[in-house]
Amino acid sequence: MQANEDVDLRVRRRLRELRGRLGLTLEDVATRAGIDVSTLSRLESGKRRLALDHLPRLAAALSVSTDELLGATPTIDPRVHAASHTKHLITFWPLTRQGGAGGLQAFKIRISARRRTPPDELPTHEGQEWLYVLSGRLQLILADQHYVIEPGEAVEFSTWTPHWFGAVDGPVEAITLFGPHGERVHLKP
Known part of the structure; x- marks a missing residue:
């Protein structure tokens, strides 16, 4: 009532x-x-x-x-207007506004075909990461395990595990989700 x-x-x-x-x-x-x-x-x-x-x-x-x-509140424009960022041969297009649900951020990413060599020391950080490969073949290294992720496959892993991802034999497009800690690692200088 x-x-x-x-x-x-x-x-x-x-x-x-x-x-x-x-x-x-x-x-x-x-x-x-x-x-x-x-x-x-x-x-x-x-x-x-x-x-x-x-x-x-x-x-x-x-x-x-x-x-x-x-007295209905005016509808806000639902489109996400944010610029892309490129870091370490990965371009990130935001799919969510800053401060999205539960702090999660969604991005479409394009990994350059030139990103094929992992660093000597694999990074770790707080959080979980989720990736869904749209096109191309993704090379994923988790600690000492190597995986090739094909289009239509998804992966989820703890980012406390030393990890790195890159291209196998051409550019890769994927959707990724991560929280504020992952955003700092991937996007901040």
Whole structure:
């Protein structure tokens, strides 16, 4: 019941606000909406519950959309607008905004065909990493184990394990997920 009361309260406030902004009387809005003045007065004062069929008529009477009358929060642009970063022959395209769900960040990556030789000491850091190979063949080294990951295969591993990944015989495209610790290691200078 709380959600309905919140909607009623929000609409009552918006009705008064919009009516006042437009300089309209209760009678003006009631006439435009085809609602009895006493009904509109009781709606505004909270003495009568809002009915769904009132919304479109009241919105039209006030020259606003039903969403505007409901005081709905504007929809934000869902697209992720962020620049790519390249580090150690890997280009990262962000697929999530900073501070995504649970701190996880998703990236599409492209590993250069030139990234074929692991460093002498494999890095470790806090966290988990997940990779899904879209195209190309990925070379993955976990401690002393070597794997070739084919398109359509996914891997998940603890980043406390010494690890490295690169290309086998051409560029690799993949989707990767990692938390803030992995982001610092992969993206920060």
